[in-house]
Structure formats: structure tokens, C-alpha cells
């Protein structure tokens with residue numbers, strides 16, 4: 026039996042998870058729970074200080090569970106990106122954002138890989154799980170690691186295994202979301218599979234790291250394109266005077282060949298608005314224009330403007346101008362029941378209303394304050410008093426904890442971008 030295999034089976038393998046965000050932290054804790062010694066590294070000192078005290082900023086990780094993992098003494102936490110040769114398995118889960126020109130910013134991956142290249146030794150396994158373009162692991166990381174004379178698949182092992190976590194999802198978590206694994210060599214795939222089998226029910230090996238990278242981009246591009254398609258359907262239905270929600274509901278009765286997607290105020294988070302650009306950027310280098318990716322991005326990013334126009338028309342109908350109107354946005358995160366508002370369309374929408382001199386407020390149980398165009402806004406509670414003073418309430422995120430009856434009872438007018446009220450619509454409630 027290989028040394029690494031023995032160590033994984035006996036739980037003697039020391040694991041280091043680099044980047045303890047939405048995706049790194051749950052995985053690090055899953056390994057701790059399953060008996061491994063884990064070093065969690067995150068350069069955000071406040072995050073590490075909080076985690077050490079048992080404070081979790083992740084909605085899916087409750088403090089009791091985190092506390093238990095800390096008590097086990099198998100979890101060490103550090104804000105110093107200093108790595109040592111005694112670690113057997115590194116899992117890299119750092120951000121992969123876009124830069125200002127919407128090109129991939131892989132500086133985080135490169136920084137970590139450069140640091141790891143000096144500690145990779147015989148039998149070390151490195152797994153990248155940050156979403157990135159096909160070729161990153163093979164073309165960028167592999168040469169760095171092999172520059173010290175070691176060979177992948179023989180001396181050390183390197184793979185790509187995308188994280189598919191859906192924050193806030195109560196049914197699917199690390200354990201029951203199948204894991205795609207693609208190594209630089211078969212042996213790399215095999216060791217990575219062995220490692221993840223200790224915490225995940227089903228592993229799906231693929232033929233290469235590039236295939237694993239592309240698989241993740243297919244999944245996210247699939248969502249981006251379908252959301253864009255239904256958003257455009259919503260715009261077209263609006264022009265035709267039809268109710269898109271009724272159309273989707275009717276189409277969904279088809280027992281095959283149709284998957285419902287729903288329109289909304291736009292896309293957000295770290296994945297759907299970002300990842301497809303990794304694919305189109307890579308293809309641009311090969312002189313190919315990824316048309317679906319570009320078009321989907323264009324349509325989705327126009328949705329906040331569409332919402333603002335619809336609300337303006339609605340206010341106009343009731344003889345009000347946006348200037349001076351009291352507008353309350355309910356929900357600012359990019360989807361329900363999570364605290365992530367990165368790239369959220371709510372930021373654009375609030376910014377646009379603010380530029381139009383609306384008296385804009387927001388309420389979100391997950392986001393205490395926001396800074397938009399340099400202006401700080403604080404979440405207000407959804408009380409009868411607050412609601413009754415607004416000219417319009419716009420539901421941008423359909424958090425489960427909102428009291429929809431109360432919003433309905435005390436608001437003058439509601440623009441519901443998520444169809445939260447479903448069929449119970451009347452003259453007070455308008456939708457996309």
C-alpha cells in the first residue's frame with residue numbers, strides 16, 4: 026500500500042485547507058469531523074480570530090458545530106500563509122474573482138501555488154477546488170510544482186476537484202453532493218478520490234484536471250444562460266402583456282424536456298456572474314467567441330435597470346415621481362436565506378434609486394449594513410410603522426423569515442420580483 030493511501034485510511038494524513046470562506050470552511054470541518062488533523066489557513070485575520078472563538082460567519086455552520094470541532098483539538102487555525110513539509114494534503118479554496126476588465130484574476134491561486142511549490146515533497150497531494158478556466162492546474166500550477174525536480178503522479182499528486190456547494194441549501198451539503206475529481210495523472214485522481222471518499226458519499230472521477238475544470242464551468246454557464254433566457258422571456262412577456270409566472274407554471278406541467286427557471290432582479294454571488302467569464306476569456310485566447318456566455322451576461326446584467334424602470338412606471342401610475350419617493354428594498358442578498366451580497370443586483374438597484382434621489386431604505390436580516398456609492402445604509406426592521414410610511418416596497422430577495430402577510434397588510438404598494446405572493450395577487454402587488 027502506498028504511504029499516502031495508508032495515511033488517508035488511518036486518518037494520519039495531515040490536511041491543510043487554504044481559504045476558509047463559503048467553500049473552504051465546511052470542507053475543513055468535514056475532515057475534522059471525520060477524524061483528520063486539519064490546519065485551516067485564511068489570510069483574513071478577523072475571520073481566524075472569530076473562528077478561534079467559535080464564531081462562524083457562515084450561515085450553514087452553526088457555532089455549536091464549530092465549537093465541537095474546536096474542542097476535538099484536531100482543528101488548528103492560522104492567518105499566516107506559511108506552509109510546512111509535514112502537511113500531506115493541501116486543499117486550495119481561495120477566491121477567483123474578475124478584475125476590472127472582467128478578465129480572470131488568478132492572483133490568489135498563483136500566490137498560494139508559489140508558496141506551496143517550496144514545500145511540496147514526496148507523497149504530498151495538492152487539490153485545487155477554486156473555480157477556474159480549463160488548463161489552470163496543468164498549465165500554471167504543475168510547472169511551478171515540478172520546477173524543483175519532482176514529478177506529478179510519481180513523487181507528488183495534483184488534481185482539480187471543483188466545489189459545488191450551494192450555500193443556504195438545507196438538503197445538499199458537502200457529504201451528499203457528488204465530487205468531480207480530475208487529476209494530472211491517474212494516480213493523482215486515485216489519491217484525490219481516496220481523500221474525498223472519507224467525507225463525501227459519491228466521487229465522480231474524470232479523465233483529466235482540464236475536464237474537471239470544464240465540468241464546473243459547464244454547470245455554472247448552464248445556470249447563467251438559462252436564467253438569462255427566462256429573464257428575456259419575462260421581458261418579452263411584459264411587452265406582450267402576459268404573466269411570465271403563469272407561463273412558466275403551465276410549461277412546467279410538461280413531463281419531459283422542460284426544466285423551469287425563474288426570472289429575477291439579476292444574478293449575484295461569487296459564481297454565476299463570474300465563472301462563465303473564465304470560460305469566455307480562455308476561448309478568446311483560442312480566437313473563439315463564447316457567444317452564449319457573453320449574451321447571457323449582457324441580459325442578466327440589464328435586469329436591475331429593468332426592475333428600476335418597472336418600479337418607476339408603477340410609481341408614475343400612482344402619480345408619484347421616484348425623486349422623493351419612499352422606497353424600501355426587502356432583501357439585498359443575491360439569493361434567499363444566505364448572507365452573501367457579493368455582486369448582488371440589489372446593490373445596483375439601490376444605487377440607481379439613490380441616484381434618482383429616492384428616499385431609499387433596505388431591510389435584510391442577514392446584512393446589517395451596506396455601503397453603496399460611499400454611502401452607508403443600515404438595515405431597518407420591517408415593522409408596521411416602517412412599512413406604512415413607504416410609497417413602495419420592492420421584494421428583491423424572498424427570505425423565508427420575512428413576514429409576507431405583515432408586508433402585505435401594511436404596505437401601500439409592493440413590487441415583488443420573486444413572485445413570493447404567487448397567485449394571491451391583486452392591485453397592490455405587482456411582479457416582473
Ligand SMILES: NC(=O)c1ccc[n+]([C@@H]2O[C@H](COP(=O)([O-])OP(=O)(O)OC[C@H]3O[C@@H](n4cnc5c(N)ncnc54)[C@H](O)[C@@H]3O)[C@@H](O)[C@H]2O)c1
Nearest residue numbers: 044045046047048067068069118119120121155156188190
Ligand atoms: N461561494 C460559493 O457558493 C461557491 C460555490 C462553489 C465554488 N466556489 C468557488 O470556490 C472558490 C472560493 O469561493 P468562496 O465563496 O469560498 O470565497 P470566499 O471569499 O468566501 O473565501 C475565500 C477565502 O480565502 C481567503 N484567502 C484569500 N487569499 C488567501 C491566501 N492567499 N491564503 C489563504 N487564504 C486566502 C479569503 O480571506 C477568504 O476568506 C472560488 O473559486 C469560487 O468561485 C464558490
